[in-house]
Amino acid sequence: MSTAPATLRMVQDSGAEARWPLEGAGSGRLVFVQRDLTVVRPAPHVWEFGRLMVRTPAQAAAVRLSATYYVDEVRAATGTGWTAAAAGPAGITDPNDAAHDRRSLAGWSRSPHDAIFRIHPQTVSGFRPVRGTES
Numbered sequence: 001m002s003t004a005p006a007t008l009r010m011v012q013d014s015g016a017e018a019r020w021p022l023e024g025a026g027s028g029r030l031v032f033v034q035r036d037l038t039v040v041r042p043a044p045h046v047w048e049f050g051r052l053m054v055r056t057p058a059q060a061a062a063v064r065l066s067a068t069y070y071v072d073e074v075r076a077a078t079g080t081g082w083t084a085a086a087a088g089p090a091g092i093t094d095p096n097d098a099a100h101d102r103r104s105l106a107g108w109s110r111s112p113h114d115a116i117f118r119i120h121p122q123t124v125s126g127f128r129p130v131r132g133t134e135s
Helices: 014-026 095-104
Strands: 006-014 027-034 037-048 051-059 066-075 080-092 114-117 123-133
Touching: 006 014, 014 080, 014 095, 014 123, 027 095, 037 066, 051 066, 051 095, 066 114, 095 114
Parallel strands: none
Antiparallel strands: 006 123, 027 037, 027 066, 037 051, 051 114, 066 080, 080 114, 080 123
């Protein structure tokens, strides 16, 4: 009896399926466009009240209008893991909320260029590899 070799295929997740791993991760990458170039910055995040709070070494003026926040956990050896991305309008933290946001994202190094952004996701999506069999 022969069995077909297992293959990996990517399954798209959306909404709550993609949000769940995003909420559970502690850090990822903020992606935005600055002067016609795509910029990627490492960042810790917290999901709070339907928004992502992200602290990253980027000047507040650099992140305009919208941003994408991306997290993943991919294990190449086993072919398992997931990716998730949330995209939407991004804004600098209101000065009245800054103390709360700094406490929520404590423990990361700070620099003069650090800023705390709030992303209001309009889309949340992700992918995960699953094992299947070839036909």
